[in-house]
Amino acid sequence: MKTYSYPRSQEIFRRASKVIPSGIYGHLGPSQGCFIPVQAYPFFVERAKGAYFWDVDGNRFIDYMCAYGPNVLGYNDPDVDEAVSKQMAIGNCTTLPTTKMIELAELLVDTVTSADWAFFAKNGGDVTSFALMTARAATNRPKVILFHGGYHGVAPWAQKLGYPGITAADTENNIYVHWNNYAEIQAAVRDNPGQIACLMAPPYHHPIFEDNQLPAEGFWAKVRKLCTDNGIVLAIDDVRCGFRLDNRGSDYYYGFKADLICFCKALANGWNVSALCGTDSLKEAASAVMYTGSYWLSSAPFAAAIATVTKLRQIDGAKLMLAQGRKLTAGLREIGLVHGFDLRISGEPSMWFMRIANDDNMLLHQEWVAECVRRGAFFTNHHNLFINCALSDEDIKHTFAIAEDAFKTVKERHPEIF
Amino acid sequence: MAEEKVKACINLHAVLRNLEDLCELDPMSRKIIQGKNVALKFSVVGISKSVITFTEGKCTAVKGDGPCSINLYFSSPRNFNLMIEGKKNPIPTKGFQHIGFLKNEFTKLADRLSYYLKPTAELLGDKEYARINTILTAYTAFFAIPEIANWDPLGQLNASRIADGAINVEVIDGPAISITAKGGRLETSKGKTANARAFMVFDSIDTASGILNGTLDSYSCIGEGRLSISGFVPMIDNLNKILAQVPGYLM
Incomplete structure (x- = not known):
């Protein structure tokens, strides 16, 4: 699966750092947003529509942070x-x-x-x-x-x-x-x-x-x-x-x-x-x-x-998001198990939290999330995720493909664990 | 009073502790202690003792009691801090025959330490000076952390929020430090620990130097990938709040 790179995001971030504290402050920034490693994440959005955003390098993401919640119906409804x-x-x-x-x-x-x-x-x-x-x-x-x-x-x-x-x-x-x-x-x-x-x-x-x-x-x-x-x-x-x-x-x-x-x-x-x-x-x-x-x-x-x-x-947006969340989280957990990952899901499905529990320091989880982001599923590793009403079954299916490829990549990188 | 105690702990266990590394890193300091065989004990009422030993051209600083050839007694943390500020002379209660070492070699070492810990922009332009400054500044800051965490009221609060486990701090091509938290108390040791739960990595001596000397913004460095954090990040988040208190005690 193709992975993304972010030269333009990084260039713009350097410009931002000169005139804005932290470059991007608060929860949307790489520091509080726990972009680990930062090289795996885009920093700036160019446009957004429905369940997706496109970064300034032209990469498309299925957005599971939904602007940390506000995107509930889909961007630009x-x-x-x-x-x-x-x-x-x-x-x-x-x-x-x-x-x-x-x-x-x-x-x-x-x-x-x-x-x-x-x-x-x-x-x-x-x-x-x-x-x-x-x-x-x-x-x-x-x-x-x-x-x-x-x-x-x-x-x-x-x-x-x-x-x-x-x-x-x-x-x-x-x-x-x-x-x-x-x-x-x-x-x-x-x-x-x-x-x-x-x-x-x-x-x-x-x-x-x-x-x-x-x-x-x-x-x-x-x-x-x-x-x-x-x-x-x-x-x-x-x-x-x-x-x-x-x-x-x-x-x-x-x-x-x-x-x-x-x-x-x-x-x-x-x-x-x-x-x-x-x-x-x-x-x-x-x-x-x-x-x-x-x-x-x-x-x-x-x-x-x-x-x-x-x-x-x-x-009935809440019911819809809970149902999509159930579908997504059950699938992610299942795919994780197939590859030896104990992906634990907690919270409510429309805004679930997930964590790989094979280690006690979240390193595997951070690696897997980073690999998902590099393939176009925007998760964060520290915060609950969000579903929005525009998320389709096709998006969920594509997320499963991303998750599987990311699990395989992390597994191959850690023969000492798997 | 509590502030004087924390400051004395930092002066003894973070600043003076650096003599160990100074004598390894700085050829002039190594020369000063060549052929000396002296163990200097600092006994400050109300804080842990420290024994700094100079033997065979090497220096070791050990926190805690131990045999010594000179015992320097301070009736209060404040008196010890005044000595560090050069406003009071130390009084040996043992080892008067070594008073010459105190007056000569030890004073020269203290001056070298001060030279490396008080950089100027011009001095930092020298790569080797910057390297030694960064290592000593990093050790000072990270060895000061447990003292603040264990004795400063706000430090104790932030330390209580750090989950049990170790945090590895590493400068690529530079020093590595491990900070272990247990039950809200912290301890720093040199080198990395296996099975750490959180990680902070500076990509170079230059980045570490810039951040520790205040010329680089650490948050921007995170964004640029020059400072990376990973693992159970809340441990680092709370550690950084203690780290931010260090300059206040070193002023």
Whole structure:
């Protein structure tokens, strides 16, 4: 199978490094994106369509990162883009909001089971921070229970003491517990009477570099009751999972009801809008918090979100992505086993995590992922992957061929193991 | 006070430890210790001892107690740090007959060490100087890591986030170091370890020199493939946060 090279990407990266910190900073960059080895990865995209992107060297990739989640219907979805074009012709960033904002709020209230209202911002981190502030405003309490390995954005409170730029004051109200450990949560509540404003969690545990964990049987029911009994706001960070498990919200998918639920990534198929939805009891607190931004009420992203959510409902996007994810992950595991690789799959199939477990240092996994990327299946080795609705059975079949060739290559390279 | 302790640990177990490598790498230093047979013990109240032995033209630095011919006692980490800064003289409690070594050879070695650890742009233009500077700077930084990890409050936090196992750090055609984490405590040793869980490789002495001396951006070097990381990367991520604290203690 032909493998890719990236001379133009590397040339452009050198240009970027001169004027941009890290060249490409954050999770899309080679450092935080864990491009291992960097020579196996493209750095810059030229264009994208459906389930694919083409890099600046002209290589086509089946994209299993989906821009880390936002690509849910397929890049440049015609319905979403048409809605955006129409809105752009009328107006976008204006002195007063357009009624698109209300239309989107009404659609979310109608779609998301736990939502009585919706508040809009731009990034996932905007709304997780707002959820915490709303919980504090409602309870007049300072503390928040979080899970080890959880990710809620890059605001100082969401980072860890010891990280660059973070002070003790930023994180002093955080209490960390382990996923699925109800006894630890109970103890935290008992030890901090009248102090805990909020428990914030993803619907299931999807850390990086580790097998993902679904909620244990009865976990959410017990946590829900504990929060209710103790006046603690239960906030679900559905930024990553939202609309990939169930259009009605991931709390609905797991059989409980959140007080607050945060959406972003899949909400508008790549257009920049995030939302915090909540129950009526927290609406006044949400109103009371001073929270706004220059572009938060722009109408074009609202139009994109309306088109995206409407289409996801029409095609039952979450069900479709879960089914494609099941097909893909079962096949990858099977092909791995044939060649002696223990490819472990965890998390939900529409945004699964995978890891070759033959070694304990991920070197084999990193090699295999790099070989897949070189052949046109864009995976990362550290993060959960994503399915989008445009992924076809033909794409999955082609991914299997890539995976098989990559497994063979890695196996041949390691006669000491296989 | 805690800061003085960490600084003293670094000065003793990371900076002075370099005498071992200095005497191997620098011909002038090797000449200074030729024919000397002295074991220098640094006893600083509150931190681990160190014995630096000069024998048959070689120097070895060993962390911990041991036999010595001169014992230098410091009643506090601060007093030891003042000695390192040249603001206080060491007081031997044993081995007064070797005081001449302290005043002459040891002082000259300290000056050579300082010469290599305080580079100028002009000095770095000399390839051999840059090579020795890089090796000594790398050893200083990576041997300082456990001291920060084990005694600095933020260092302890980041160390507690490092999974058990070894991290190999290697400079192609240069030194290799292994850092082992166990239960949130770290230990550095020279050379690579088999079965490491994470790997950091500088592609050349030049890259290592640029990154350690602050003239190259490590993140751009990752993108350009000059610095590669692999394996269980969260170990390196947390290690780098400790590494970033090193300059603050060496200022």
